[in-house]
Amino acid sequence: MWTMMKGRxxxxxxxxxxxxxxxxxPPPEGDRPVALRFAMDAACGxxxxxIAPVPVQVRDxxxxxxxxxxxxxxxxxxxxxxDQNVWQHQGxxxxxFEDATQGCTGTPDLNDRxxxxxxxxxxxxxxxxxxxxxxxxxxxxxxxPAPFDLTAMGWSWQAGRKFxxxxxLPQGGVQRPNGTPTGAWNVHLGSxxxxxxxxxxxxxxxxxxxxxPVRLERFDPARDVIDIDLKALFAGTDLTRDxxxxxxxxxxPSDPDCTVLFQAMGLxxxxxxxxxxxxxxPLPEGQRFIKAVRP
Ligand code: CA
Numbered sequence: 001m002w003t004m005m006k007g008r009x010x011x012x013x014x015x016x017x018x019x020x021x022x023x024x025x026p027p028p029e030g031d032r033p034v035a036l037r038f039a040m041d042a043a044c045g046x047x048x049x050x051i052a053p054v055p056v057q058v059r060d061x062x063x064x065x066x067x068x069x070x071x072x073x074x075x076x077x078x079x080x081x082x083d084q085n086v087w088q089h090q091g092x093x094x095x096x097f098e099d100a101t102q103g104c105t106g107t108p109d110l111n112d113r114x115x116x117x118x119x120x121x122x123x124x125x126x127x128x129x130x131x132x133x134x135x136x137x138x139x140x141x142x143x144x145p146a147p148f149d150l151t152a153m154g155w156s157w158q159a160g161r162k163f164x165x166x167x168x169l170p171q172g173g174v175q176r177p178n179g180t181p182t183g184a185w186n187v188h189l190g191s192x193x194x195x196x197x198x199x200x201x202x203x204x205x206x207x208x209x210x211x212x213p214v215r216l217e218r219f220d221p222a223r224d225v226i227d228i229d230l231k232a233l234f235a236g237t238d239l240t241r242d243x244x245x246x247x248x249x250x251x252x253p254s255d256p257d258c259t260v261l262f263q264a265m266g267l268x269x270x271x272x273x274x275x276x277x278x279x280x281x282p283l284p285e286g287q288r289f290i291k292a293v294r295p
Contacts, residue, residue, distance in 0.1 A: 031117040034070065034080055034221055036126065038095050038112050039293070040228040045102025051231055052170055052239040059167040059184050060106055061097035062153060063228075064132045068093075070118050070221060071125030078123070082116040086146040092132055094147035103169060106152060126219040126226065126292070130189075131163040131211030137191060138204035155190045159197060159204045163211065164189035166230070167248075170239045177244050185239045186248035187261065192280065193253075208280025210251055212265050212287050219292040226292060233289040236260040253279060264289050 040061055042048060047055040068091070069077035082088045087096075096111045098104040131137075132148075137160040141151050148161065155162050166187040173181040193207025216226065237260055242248060245255030252258060253270045262269040266287030271279040 030120055031081070032120045034116055034118045036068065036080075036114045036221065037225045038114070038228060039225045040097045040112075040230065042097050042230060044098050044100070044104035048168070048230060051168075051234055054171045054240060056168050056170045056239055057103055058098060059104055059169050060152075060165050061167075062106060062162075063095050063130055063164045063166075064092055064147075064153070064161060065095060065114060065128050065130060066092040066133055066136075067127075067129040068114060068116065069127045070121070070123035071127055071215070071217065071219075072121050072123055075125075077127050078119055078121060080114075080116040080118045082114060085115075087111045088114065088116075089145050089148065090136060092136055092148075094150075094153070107150070123221055124219070125215065125217045126221065127213070127215040129211050129213055130290075131191075131209075132161045134191075134204075134206075137161050138194075138196070138198040140199045155188065159194045160191050160206070162188045162190045166233075168234075168239055172240065174239070174247055175241050176247065177242065182242075182247050184247065185237075185242065186246065186250060187233075188246075188248075188250040189265065190251055192251045206280075207277075208251070208253070210267055210280040212267060213282050214287060214290050216290070216292045220294075224292045224294050226290060229289050229291065233261070233264050235264065 042058040042061045044058060047057060068080040068082060070080060071077050082091050082093060087094050093114045098106045099110050100106050100108045136148060139148060141149055141154045153162050153165060164187055167184045169184050173183055174185050175181055189210055191206035191208060191210050194204050196202035196204035198204055243256035245252045249255055249258040249261045258269050266283050268278055268281050268283055271277060
């Protein structure tokens with residue numbers, strides 16, 4: 001039987017079957033596959049280490065990444081062409097660190113890597129953007145391909161997607177300014193101040209882009225991991241209290257809890273001058289919660 005199956009005649013149908021299964025498309029000549037691994041020290045049902053004086057668990061931990069590139073020795077960013085799958089569509093990927101168990105409310109599946117192809121070369125760094133490009137951001141969820149069909153990552157009141165959705169549950173809850181306790185401290189980052197309804201075919205424009213550029217100069221794609229450090233993200237934030245506005249920070253320019261958080265994310269919370277257009281643009285000093293680590 002084995003001898004028969006080993007026959008050459010099976011090779012073509014087998015290739016076809018693999019191609020149909022979507023796993024055998026060879027990269028174009030000169031390109032090579034690349035897999036970027038991400039890490040976040042956040043598992044559902046487990047206390048996050050050293051993030052607050054009280055135990056804190058995660059309820060949601062997902063983010064969108066786009067504009068992925070590797071940096072060569074000359075400092076040039078060479079784009080990575082992302083594979084097309086349920087996590088990745090047209091160059092944008094969803095990372096998912098929650099599995100819907102033990103207090104988490106998302107989806108059972110996890111995704112900690114981005115896969116694609118890149119021109120063969122000698123790469124020493126990586127660059128990407130946290131966020132969804134405008135053309136993909138503002139579309140109706142129902143008709144959108146995965147991963148943009150997740151209503152939980154949608155942000156209907158801003159006609160787009162949440163670029164980062166991290167929701168944390170401190171033991172004892174979150175104290176609001178009016179004294180009412182509530183369960184979760186939320187980070188919802190996304191383009192804000194948006195006008196236009198994509199469902200009606202209107203063009204959506206937003207006052208604040210709120211996309212985070214990340215550039216890690218020392219990164220070996222074959223060995224290193226891109227660490228999303230929640231301790232660094234929430235340094236200076238008291239997760240047991242909310243200062244006003246939305247509980248936590250939902251990108252509101254006047255939310256007091258966004259001030260420190262936006263600094264960690266390397267984003268300008270408000271325009272430099274009133275009526276200015278640089279609100280939601282990157283700060284020159286950059287983000288400080290994502291770094292390359294060698295496992
Ligand atoms: Ca708040």
